[in-house]
Amino acid sequence: MKLSFHPMIEADKNILCAGREPGKADRKAIQNARAVILPQGCRKSLYQMASKHCKYVFPNYDALFQYPGKTGQIKLFQKWGVPHPLTFVFESVDEYLHRDYSEKSTIKFPCVFKFSWGGEGHTVFYVDSEIMLNQLIDRAVEFEKTGQFGFIIQEYIPCQGRSLRVVVINKTLTAYWRVHTDSFYSNIARGATIDYDSDPHLIEQAKTAMIDFCEKTHINLAGFDFLFHEKNCLPLFLEINYFFGRKGLGGAETYYKMLVTEIKDWLKMVDTSLIQSENLK
Structure with a gap:
C-alpha cells in the first residue's frame, strides 16, 4: 500500500495532516505502507513519524531537520567540505x-x-x-x-549581479540564472530576471557538484543557490531552499506535473528495491 499525505498526489490511501499533529491513526497507516509521500511543507513531527515507521519516504528531509535554518546549512556544507563563502x-x-x-x-x-x-x-x-x-x-x-x-x-562575493538556482526533484535537475544587475538581491520576487542559457559550462559544474552533494545527503527535493565569483569558475554553495518558488520551473502547473512524474519514478524504484529484498529472503 502506498500512502500519500500530499494533497496533490494520489495514492492507494490519502490522508491530510495539514494544520494538525499526526496521531495514532496516521502512525498505523504509515506502518502498513510500503512507501509514504509527504507534502513539501511537511512538519517535523510527521516526517519523524514517517521515517521511523516506513523505510521509503519522499521527500527525504533528514538534512532539513538535522541541519535547520541558514546556520544549519553552513554546518552541513562544512561537514561535507563543499566550497562555500x-x-x-x-x-x-x-x-x-x-x-x-x-x-x-x-x-x-x-x-x-x-x-x-x-x-x-x-x-x-x-x-x-x-x-x-x-x-x-x-x-x-x-x-x-x-x-x-x-x-x-x-x-561578500562579487558575482556580476546573478546567482544560479538548481532545483532537484528526485533525479531531475532544472537550472536557471537569476539576474539583477542593479541590486544586491537576485531573488525573482524582488525583480530579478530569469536566464536559462548563459554560461552552460558553469551550470554543468554546479550540477555536478550538486549531484555529488545530494548523493551524500540524500536531498531529493530542494532548490540550491550557487554563486560564482566574477574572477573564477568555482561553484560556491550558498543556500538550500526546501520551499522554493516555481516561476523558474514554468509555474505551479508545470512544477506539479514534474513532481508527479518524478514521484512515479521514485515509486518504481521502491517497488524494484522491495522485490529484490523479497528475493534475497
Missing part, C-alpha cells in the same frame, strides 16, 4: 559577543548578514560598515526576545 555561524547574540576577538576581526566589509530563518532575501542584508553590523546585532537581540535565534556573517 567564508562564513561565521552564531547561534545567539551571546555567542557572538563572547566569540574570540581574533576570529571576529577577520570579518571584512562589505559582508553579508543573514538571520537563520526567512526567504526571498527578506532577512538578508548587505553590510558595508561596523555601524550597520551593530544595528543588525541589536535587531537580533530583539528577535531573540520572541524566540528566534541564530545568524551568520558571510563574506
Whole structure:
C-alpha cells in the first residue's frame, strides 16, 4: 500500500495532516505502507513519524531537520567540505559577543548578514560598515526576545549581479540564472530576471557538484543557490531552499506535473528495491 499525505498526489490511501499533529491513526497507516509521500511543507513531527515507521519516504528531509535554518546549512556544507563563502555561524547574540576577538576581526566589509530563518532575501542584508553590523546585532537581540535565534556573517562575493538556482526533484535537475544587475538581491520576487542559457559550462559544474552533494545527503527535493565569483569558475554553495518558488520551473502547473512524474519514478524504484529484498529472503 502506498500512502500519500500530499494533497496533490494520489495514492492507494490519502490522508491530510495539514494544520494538525499526526496521531495514532496516521502512525498505523504509515506502518502498513510500503512507501509514504509527504507534502513539501511537511512538519517535523510527521516526517519523524514517517521515517521511523516506513523505510521509503519522499521527500527525504533528514538534512532539513538535522541541519535547520541558514546556520544549519553552513554546518552541513562544512561537514561535507563543499566550497562555500567564508562564513561565521552564531547561534545567539551571546555567542557572538563572547566569540574570540581574533576570529571576529577577520570579518571584512562589505559582508553579508543573514538571520537563520526567512526567504526571498527578506532577512538578508548587505553590510558595508561596523555601524550597520551593530544595528543588525541589536535587531537580533530583539528577535531573540520572541524566540528566534541564530545568524551568520558571510563574506561578500562579487558575482556580476546573478546567482544560479538548481532545483532537484528526485533525479531531475532544472537550472536557471537569476539576474539583477542593479541590486544586491537576485531573488525573482524582488525583480530579478530569469536566464536559462548563459554560461552552460558553469551550470554543468554546479550540477555536478550538486549531484555529488545530494548523493551524500540524500536531498531529493530542494532548490540550491550557487554563486560564482566574477574572477573564477568555482561553484560556491550558498543556500538550500526546501520551499522554493516555481516561476523558474514554468509555474505551479508545470512544477506539479514534474513532481508527479518524478514521484512515479521514485515509486518504481521502491517497488524494484522491495522485490529484490523479497528475493534475497
